[in-house]
Amino acid sequence: MKIMPWALPLAAWILAPLMLGIINRVKAFFAGRRGPSVWQLYYDLFKLLRKASVYSRSTSPVIRVGPAVVLACMILATLLLPWGGLAAPTTFTGDIILLAYLLGLARFATVLAALDTGSSFEGMGASREVQFAALAEPSFFLGMLVLVLHFGFSGLSNMVAGISLETWQTSGVLLILVACSWFVLLLAENCRIPVDDPNTHLELTMIHEVMVLDYGGPDLAYVLYAASLKMWIFAALVVNLLVPMRSLAPWLQAPVFLAGIVLVMVLVGIVESIVARLRLQQVPKILIGSALLSLIALIVRLVG
Amino acid sequence: MTTLPQLHNGQALPLRDIPELPLPEFRSQIVTRVRRGRRISSLFGLPDGGQIMLLAVLANDDQGMLELCRTRAQDRYPALTPDAPQAHWFEREIAEQWGIVPQGHPWLKPIRFHRCYDPGRDAWGRGPATPIEPCVTDYFRVEGEEIHDVAVGPVHAGIIEPGHFRFQCHGENVLHLEIELGYQHRGIERALMGIADSQCAPSSIRHPPSAIRNSPPGPRAVHYMETLAGDTTIGHATSYASILEALGNVTPAPRAQAIRAVALELERLANHTGDLGALAGDIGFLPTLSYCGRLRGDFLNLTALLCGNRFGRNLVRPGGVRFDLTGPVVTDLLTRLHATFEGVQNAVDLLWETPSVMSRFDGTGAVSQQDATQLGLVGPAARASGVNCDVRSDHPSGMYLSHDVPSVTLRTGDVAARAYVRWFEIQKSVEFINGVLRALPAGSVRQEVRPPAPEHVAVALTEGWRGEICHVAVTDDQGRLRHYKIVDPSFHNWFGLAMALRRQQISDFPLCNKSFNLSYCGHDL
Numbered sequence: 142m143k144i145m146p147w148a149l150p151l152a153a154w155i156l157a158p159l160m161l162g163i164i165n166r167v168k169a170f171f172a173g174r175r176g177p178s179v180w181q182l183y184y185d186l187f188k189l190l191r192k193a194s195v196y197s198r199s200t201s202p203v204i205r206v207g208p209a210v211v212l213a214c215m216i217l218a219t220l221l222l223p224w225g226g227l228a229a230p231t232t233f234t235g236d237i238i239l240l241a242y243l244l245g246l247a248r249f250a251t252v253l254a255a256l257d258t259g260s261s262f263e264g265m266g267a268s269r270e271v272q273f274a275a276l277a278e279p280s281f282f283l284g285m286l287v288l289v290l291h292f293g294f295s296g297l298s299n300m301v302a303g304i305s306l307e308t309w310q311t312s313g314v315l316l317i318l319v320a321c322s323w324f325v326l327l328l329a330e331n332c333r334i335p336v337d338d339p340n341t342h343l344e345l346t347m348i349h350e351v352m353v354l355d356y357g358g359p360d361l362a363y364v365l366y367a368a369s370l371k372m373w374i375f376a377a378l379v380v381n382l383l384v385p386m387r388s389l390a391p392w393l394q395a396p397v398f399l400a401g402i403v404l405v406m407v408l409v410g411i412v413e414s415i416v417a418r419l420r421l422q423q424v425p426k427i428l429i430g431s432a433l434l435s436l437i438a439l440i441v442r443l444v445g
Numbered sequence: 446m447t448t449l450p451q452l453h454n455g456q457a458l459p460l461r462d463i464p465e466l467p468l469p470e471f472r473s474q475i476v477t478r479v480r481r482g483r484r485i486s487s488l489f490g491l492p493d494g495g496q497i498m499l500l501a502v503l504a505n506d507d508q509g510m511l512e513l514c515r516t517r518a519q520d521r522y523p524a525l526t527p528d529a530p531q532a533h534w535f536e537r538e539i540a541e542q543w544g545i546v547p548q549g550h551p552w553l554k555p556i557r558f559h560r561c562y563d564p565g566r567d568a569w570g571r572g573p574a575t576p577i578e579p580c581v582t583d584y585f586r587v588e589g590e591e592i593h594d595v596a597v598g599p600v601h602a603g604i605i606e607p608g609h610f611r612f613q614c615h616g617e618n619v620l621h622l623e624i625e626l627g628y629q630h631r632g633i634e635r636a637l638m639g640i641a642d643s644q645c646a647p648s649s650i651r652h653p654p655s656a657i658r659n660s661p662p663g664p665r666a667v668h669y670m671e672t673l674a675g676d677t678t679i680g681h682a683t684s685y686a687s688i689l690e691a692l693g694n695v696t697p698a699p700r701a702q703a704i705r706a707v708a709l710e711l712e713r714l715a716n717h718t719g720d721l722g723a724l725a726g727d728i729g730f731l732p733t734l735s736y737c738g739r740l741r742g743d744f745l746n747l748t749a750l751l752c753g754n755r756f757g758r759n760l761v762r763p764g765g766v767r768f769d770l771t772g773p774v775v776t777d778l779l780t781r782l783h784a785t786f787e788g789v790q791n792a793v794d795l796l797w798e799t800p801s802v803m804s805r806f807d808g809t810g811a812v813s814q815q816d817a818t819q820l821g822l823v824g825p826a827a828r829a830s831g832v833n834c835d836v837r838s839d840h841p842s843g844m845y846l847s848h849d850v851p852s853v854t855l856r857t858g859d860v861a862a863r864a865y866v867r868w869f870e871i872q873k874s875v876e877f878i879n880g881v882l883r884a885l886p887a888g889s890v891r892q893e894v895r896p897p898a899p900e901h902v903a904v905a906l907t908e909g910w911r912g913e914i915c916h917v918a919v920t921d922d923q924g925r926l927r928h929y930k931i932v933d934p935s936f937h938n939w940f941g942l943a944m945a946l947r948r949q950q951i952s953d954f955p956l957c958n959k960s961f962n963l964s965y966c967g968h969d970l
Contacts, residue, residue, distance in 0.1 A: 172732055342602040419804075420804070421952040
């Protein structure tokens with residue numbers, strides 16, 4: 142077994158919580174505050190892991206299984222992510238489908254666990270999550286289809302390794318369209334503003350956060366850690382699209398990749414600072430808009 | 446229409462000058478007058494020789510007069526609500542306090558969940574053995590397979606007061622919202638008269654059972670007023686002071702009135718600024734949230750310059766104010782007021798200039814002008830719906846007689862309107878404070894208040910930052926408080942919030958709630 146391919150998943154596992162810290166610092170800067178330490182999520186995770194979990198008497202084992210399934214899905218998903226020219230630890234033809242389904246399975250587990258609590262809040266959150274997920278998936282798959290048509294149907298690592306400066310010269314517009322579409326997807330899937338507000342305490346307005354209200358202790362730690370991994374996964378997809386890794390010297394690839402992820406986080410922080418949250422009714426519009434961007438890319442690819 | 450005895454805001458009238466009308470005439474007087482645009486400022490019962498006297502205060506905003514009428518009731522009377530909807534909450538209160546049933550009231554339920562003040566009676570026939578718990582009652586229900594019930598509170602996620610909200614939803618749409626309060630009921634009105642209801646009064650104001658009813662207003666009374674709704678300290682204390690001054694027939698010195706008015710406007714500035722920030726926070730718009738949070742503190746610090754307390758405690762007293770202003774403090778106030786206002790302008794302009802914010806505010810939680818009038822809404826919530834009522838211009842007293850505060854009304858009645866009315870009022874309040882401080886009258890700031898006149902009724906209105914605060918006092922034959930009635934603006938407006946939620950998305954509730962920002966303890970007393 143080669144060691145190098147494991148560097149990226151390792152980086153993800155260690156650094157993902159830091160990325161959410163960066164978003165919070167950017168938001169604090171725009172709000173004129175100092176904000177919490179960038180390491181805050183690590184402290185929170187360690188604190189939560191030392192606590193015991195509390196479960197309502199009205200729940201079944203489903204709620205206990207939820208966080209473990211979510212975390213397992215996210216960890217597996219990080220194993221499929223390439224790093225520019227460097228392949229992922231696991232890569233095979235069609236691994237992109239597995240990636241999509243791992244994300245789907247995680248969502249399914251969260252929703253089931255939320256329904257298991259029997260709380261009207263969590264039921265509302267679950268219904269919103271499923272509704273918006275159905276609208277968000279087209280933009281992921283349409284974007285993927287563009288890449289498959291362009292680079293051939295092989296493993297994710299192979300496709301990403303194909304992106305070089307020449308690709309940008311010939312079909313940069315495709316990459317930009319798909320990257321924009323996926324950035325909106327990143328905001329939606331990670332419950333960021335303008336779709337959801339990760340910091341709100343108002344249960345009635347929440348989408349994702351309301352589904353995990355009943356968790357505490359290690360379960361909550363799993364949920365929070367899995368959320369940070371999910372953010373990393375989507376950021377990595379966007380960075381892989383935008384940075385022509387193959388044209389970079391191999392020793393530059395890792396630093397550029399990490400810098401790219403940090404930049405995406407800063408961008409998320411800026412968006413969250415200058416945009417208000419959308420009315421819930423308007424969320425489908427932005428998701429459909431994002432799918433349209435990918436669809437346009439697909440049409441451009443097919444026609445051009 | 447026969448004439449009713451009238452008085453100005455902050456005046457007292459001998460009780461015998463208010464003729465006791467027969468019940469049907471009392472009812473028709475109120476109904477016809479409300480139809481002609483009068484507002485019910487207060488409507489309450491007080492014990493009167495084994496029966497209950499009902500006393501109504503109607504505000505004639507066009508002429509700046511308050512009309513009074515009274516009647517007697519025994520067990521039941523035909524409800525006013527079907528013909529004058531704004532009486533609905535008052536009648537529920539009367540039924541709960543005195544066990545008198547307003548017959549034909551469409552939704553007669555308790556509002557604060559305490560026992561009847563007249564032991565042994567109960568409008569709902571509950572015996573002494575039946576426990577009375579807050580919000581344990583029947584709720585309006587929408588039936589149907591697809592309807593679901595969402596119950597929120599009394600414990601909320603934020604650090605706010607307790608209240609229970611029951612939504613009848615169809616998917617994300619709210620068909621009906623019912624708001625139940627009462628968790629904060631402390632028995633303040635009764636404590637003022639020296640009566641402690643064992644069920645609700647905190648031990649600090651509990652008196653032995655032999656306590657004399659109708660006690661004179663003691664020195665602690667003003668503290669009850671100041672903490673009645675903590676964010677409206679100046680508003681309630683000013684109303685209370687005006688009542689005692691009216692009953693003692695004293696006019697406070699102009700300088701004292703100027704300082705009170707400045708404090709009242711500073712309270713408005715602090716709360717409106719905080720509200721605009723909180724509205725931004727609810728939609729995840731961080732810059733305005735953070736800046737307004739700080740600027741609200743700056744306004745509170747200005748109040749601290751006046752009296753040493755950020756919330757204005759211990760400033761307003763019957764007969765004047767406890768602290769005078771010196772020249773350097775006035776200069777300091779003016780400079781800091783100007784600087785803080787500029788900050789607010791920058792922070793709030795961001796709201797109007799950001800399309801995503803306005804798209805969230807526009808059209809959310811609209812209350813029509815008709816609904817606002819019928820429900821008798823007050824304050825910024827009423828003015829946002831096009832109802833022009835503002836005690837400062839309609840029933841001016843003190844400094845507002847000489848310094849005009851223009852009021853603004855908007856038509857749309859949505860969150861955007863309620864936010865914009867606040868911003869407009871911030872600007873006008875700053876102009877007002879500027880004007881008053883630059884021409885501060887000379888003289889003393891406090892004078893002795895004579896004991897209250899016996900057998901009198903006094904009414905005092907104050908435009909607090911939430912709207913009209915109405916205090917009514919009735920004295921007995923020795924000038925002791927026989928009854929004291931407080932109507933906080935929240936009392937009028939809670940139902941307005943319920944109306945605003947009709948046909949809205951349930952996810953918009955926090956935003957609508959914040960745009961009203963009503964007081965739980967001010968309602969529960």
